[in-house]
Amino acid sequence: YTSWHRVIIAADDRIFPPENMAKAWEHTPRTSKIAGGHLPQWQKILESEIINKKAVGEKFESSASTYDENAIVQNRIAATLWKLWRENMTSQPCSILEIGAGTGMLTREYAPVLTDADITTWDLTNAIRPLPTGKAVTGDAEELVYDALPDSFDTIVSASTFQWFNSLPMFLNNASRIMRRGGILAFSTFGHDNMKELSAITGSSLRYFSKQELCDMIPEGFEICEALEERITMYFNSPRDILVHLRDTGVNGVYTPSNNLARIMHEYPRHDEGCPLTYHPIYIIARKK
Structure with a gap:
């Protein structure tokens, strides 16, 4: 197992029982379960696991x-x-x-x-x-x-x-x-x-x-x-200021896909000091x- 560093197990896999998979890979440092069956959403997994x-x-x-x-x-x-x-x-x-x-x-x-x-x-x-x-x-x-x-x-x-x-x-x-x-x-x-x-x-x-x-x-x-x-x-005056901060430091691609912008603006936590x-x-x- 030394050449594998990340294991993802489908919780509803009916071909390879999740319990058996967990036991087989118990010595791998990073093992997690995701929802889905034997053929999970590969594109979503690749996007979350492989850095572009x-x-x-x-x-x-x-x-x-x-x-x-x-x-x-x-x-x-x-x-x-x-x-x-x-x-x-x-x-x-x-x-x-x-x-x-x-x-x-x-x-x-x-x-x-x-x-x-x-x-x-x-x-x-x-x-x-x-x-x-x-x-x-x-x-x-x-x-x-x-x-x-x-x-x-x-x-x-x-x-x-x-x-x-x-x-x-x-x-x-x-x-x-x-x-x-x-x-x-x-x-x-x-x-x-x-x-x-x-x-x-x-x-x-x-x-x-x-x-x-x-x-x-x-x-x-x-x-x-x-x-x-x-x-x-860090505290900012608004969620918009946080998005500008992320853009200006080069990490906005990971955290702010366009379909999340409205949610960020609406749901971002606000404290007395500002937006953390x-x-x-x-x-x-x-x-x-």
Whole structure:
């Protein structure tokens, strides 16, 4: 079962009894049941389980000019990740791979300090570039990792990117291959409560993992130095302002399909402080033994 990371069982399957399927796949970390029989709604499953990387790249490319001004939480996350990484750093890294560098929000935290390191950045789009330092590669990290040579980097970092991966466990295993012993893996992603207000209305959400699930994905041969999570709530004047915020940070494609717009405007929760939008960042720092 090591090559399977997600199992979906049809609750009313009369060909393969759900109870037998659950027992057969009990060792797979992520197993869930859905309504339906032996032939469920495949298109809906594919849309919820497979990330459209082309669409993701286009969304972030279109928001490049507005991202830094509006990605207030992502900036805070990048600063927190750099703080945790720095606190667990035992020596200056010689080579750094940053995944999902985007506009350089995390890069700007560490590059002025780690001036002797060779920096390589991977990002889906070539329209977004971080600082003019190191080597920038355009492409899908889940594919690029296969071509990287063993022991290429002593540090791999990523802020607010891994939630867009189709198979994070497989990527982390591949990342282990290209890391040197003693190297640091430092990343942030998001947990189940991320943008919970929107997903409660639309029923649409990325496939988020819990802190424990992320820790369980860390490959053998690593020790986990830090595993932290927090919830950050922003307040907006109206649901419309939230949709503009999502557009300007490049994530509106997941949460605001056109047929949900009216529901969002009507059903979105309103508090005395305004309309809330929750972010649920999770930070993992691990060292390869």
